[in-house]
Amino acid sequence: MSNAYLNPGLPQPVPSPDGLDKPFWEGLRNEQIFLQRCSSCHGWQWGPEFVCHHCLSMKLTFEQVAGEGIIYSYERVWHPVHPALKEQGPYIVVLVSLPQAGDVRLVGNLLGDPEQKVPIGAGVRAVFEHHPDAKPAAFTLLQWQLT
Amino acid sequence: MNRTLRGKVAVVGVGETDYYKRGESEDPEFKLALKAIMRACASAGISPKEVDGFASYSNDRSDPSRLAAALGCKELRFSNMQWGGGGGGGSGAIANAAAAVATGLADCVVVFRALAQGQFGRFGQGPQRNTIAGDMAHTVPYGLMSPAQMFAMKVVRFMSDHKVDQSALRAISLASYHHAQNNPRAVMHGRPLDEAKYDASRWIVEPFHLFDCCLENDGAAAMVLVSAERAKDFANPPAYVLGATIGSHFRAGASVHNAPDYATSAFKTLAPRLYEMAGVKPADVDVLQSYENFTGGVLMSIVEHGFCAPDECNEFFTPERLMAPGGGLPTNTSGGNLAECYMHGLGLNIEAVRQIWGQSTNQVDGADVAMVISGPMVTPVSNSIFGSEATL
Numbered sequence: 001m002s003n004a005y006l007n008p009g010l011p012q013p014v015p016s017p018d019g020l021d022k023p024f025w026e027g028l029r030n031e032q033i034f035l036q037r038c039s040s041c042h043g044w045q046w047g048p049e050f051v052c053h054h055c056l057s058m059k060l061t062f063e064q065v066a067g068e069g070i071i072y073s074y075e076r077v078w079h080p081v082h083p084a085l086k087e088q089g090p091y092i093v094v095l096v097s098l099p100q101a102g103d104v105r106l107v108g109n110l111l112g113d114p115e116q117k118v119p120i121g122a123g124v125r126a127v128f129e130h131h132p133d134a135k136p137a138a139f140t141l142l143q144w145q146l147t
Numbered sequence: 148m149n150r151t152l153r154g155k156v157a158v159v160g161v162g163e164t165d166y167y168k169r170g171e172s173e174d175p176e177f178k179l180a181l182k183a184i185m186r187a188c189a190s191a192g193i194s195p196k197e198v199d200g201f202a203s204y205s206n207d208r209s210d211p212s213r214l215a216a217a218l219g220c221k222e223l224r225f226s227n228m229q230w231g232g233g234g235g236g237g238s239g240a241i242a243n244a245a246a247a248v249a250t251g252l253a254d255c256v257v258v259f260r261a262l263a264q265g266q267f268g269r270f271g272q273g274p275q276r277n278t279i280a281g282d283m284a285h286t287v288p289y290g291l292m293s294p295a296q297m298f299a300m301k302v303v304r305f306m307s308d309h310k311v312d313q314s315a316l317r318a319i320s321l322a323s324y325h326h327a328q329n330n331p332r333a334v335m336h337g338r339p340l341d342e343a344k345y346d347a348s349r350w351i352v353e354p355f356h357l358f359d360c361c362l363e364n365d366g367a368a369a370m371v372l373v374s375a376e377r378a379k380d381f382a383n384p385p386a387y388v389l390g391a392t393i394g395s396h397f398r399a400g401a402s403v404h405n406a407p408d409y410a411t412s413a414f415k416t417l418a419p420r421l422y423e424m425a426g427v428k429p430a431d432v433d434v435l436q437s438y439e440n441f442t443g444g445v446l447m448s449i450v451e452h453g454f455c456a457p458d459e460c461n462e463f464f465t466p467e468r469l470m471a472p473g474g475g476l477p478t479n480t481s482g483g484n485l486a487e488c489y490m491h492g493l494g495l496n497i498e499a500v501r502q503i504w505g506q507s508t509n510q511v512d513g514a515d516v517a518m519v520i521s522g523p524m525v526t527p528v529s530n531s532i533f534g535s536e537a538t539l
């Protein structure tokens with residue numbers, strides 16, 4: 001993947017065998033963000049679970065949310081802990097909260113200069129990083145860019 | 148009914164193997180466990196055959212039934228594993244053992260932890276396989292996979308919220324390395340650290356330099372707990388368990404970094420319970436052992452145990468304050484996980500007992516109250532306070 005943020009060779013995400021996060025990964029492939037929402041109290045929940053932690057309903061569904069978030073925290077990684085990242089150099093991981101989905105948080109990379117100053121609280125928008133040729137299955141990562 | 152552990156159980160023996168760099172122990176893990184337990188029993192002056200219970204944590208692989216068979220224990224009455232990874236269960240295993248002794252489930256319980264990473268693989272490495280599913284699928288493909296990377300995210304947010312400088316983390320590291328120079332058991336004995344060396348060291352992940360990160364070691368540690376009634380019959384002065392708590396706050400375990408209160412060591416709900424059980428205030432603590440997976444966890448732990456306000460870290464965290472014997476809050480007086488050995492923190496509990504016994508290599512004069520904070524930023528975490536006879 002020439003447009004991937006990180007060098008190839010990291011483990012590739014596949015939906016959980018229990019099916020909990022399948023709509024999320026399927027959504028990303030279509031450039032849509034689907035997160036878990038309770039059909040009873042309408043609260044958002046992430047990561048996904050079999051029960052709503054707020055009202056304890058087990059009627060949970062997935063609903064689309066806009067790709068707009070806020071940087072909640074971040075880290076700049078220098079030391080590679082995986083062989084695929086040996087030549088990577090520094091990279092930025094961001095924790096993004098989604099105000100339109102009850103402030104649930106997602107982990108991704110912040111695109112752009114890996115040595116840029118990262119402003120906590122700044123707005124970011126979603127960028128879909130497709131890996132269509134991945135084996136055993138194509139997948140899409142959800143990345144972020146400052147707005 | 149008085150529902151407390153205070154003063155009901157005491158540590159009467161401690162034992163450790165030699166500490167090795169990761170992968171350098173010639174002994175397999177189970178043999179290390181046996182050695183540490185036998186040394187702890189020798190320290191207490193009892194035969195291992197008298198041990199009737201075992202408690203451990205962090206998915207220790209040394210099975211209590213095999214230990215009891217190997218050591219010829221007359222009877223096994225308690226075998227217990229504290230759930231949770233990392234060092235979060237260090238004081239929790241002691242809480243469980245103490246609860247067993249206090250309630251009559253067992254009479255003589257050994258708390259132990261054994262690690263041979265050469266035999267069983269390392270902690271600080273990412274998963275090396277083709278695909279990944281579950282919670283880790285939402286972090287690993289973005290390059291977030293090691294403990295340092297999981298915890299840096301919390302520390303960055305805390306340091307941003309409270310305008311904490313790098314010098315606060317550095318002070319924690321400098322104090323640990325300072326203490327290790329007086330401790331011949333320490334892996335970093337003879338390898339001092341100063342500000343310039345810390346500042347020049349490479350980043351692992353911001354805000355952690357190399358010297359903000361724990362070692363990875365092989366070895367084993369153990370301690371022997373008996374009831375307060377029996378404790379006075381042993382050679383060592385009893386180090387009484389004044390209190391111990393286990394747990395974490397509301398939804399601390401929400402996956403993919405979704406704990407509502409995120410930038411925390413996870414001790415906000417435990418610390419008040421510990422002080423209440425122990426009948427102790429922060430000002431009463433003579434010496435502190437605070438688990439350092441990473442210095443940022445120590446910083447938040449010390450704040451959340453009431454020693455320092457969150458917005459005053461830059462003034463509070465100086466090497467001098469954290470150094471024995473004269474500092475206001477002598478911390479990690481053996482060198483701890485940064486500079487003595489990374490035994491998933493049980494070495495910190497042993498150091499607390501040594502302080503009560505007056506036998507530390509960085510002894511705090513007249514230490515009567517020694518606190519241990521185990522495993523910040525994971526869930527569940529745990530903590531404990533040990534006291535001398537004078538505290539009862």
Ligand SMILES: [Zn+2]
Pocket residue numbers: 038039040041042043052053054055056057
């Ligand atoms: Zn609900």
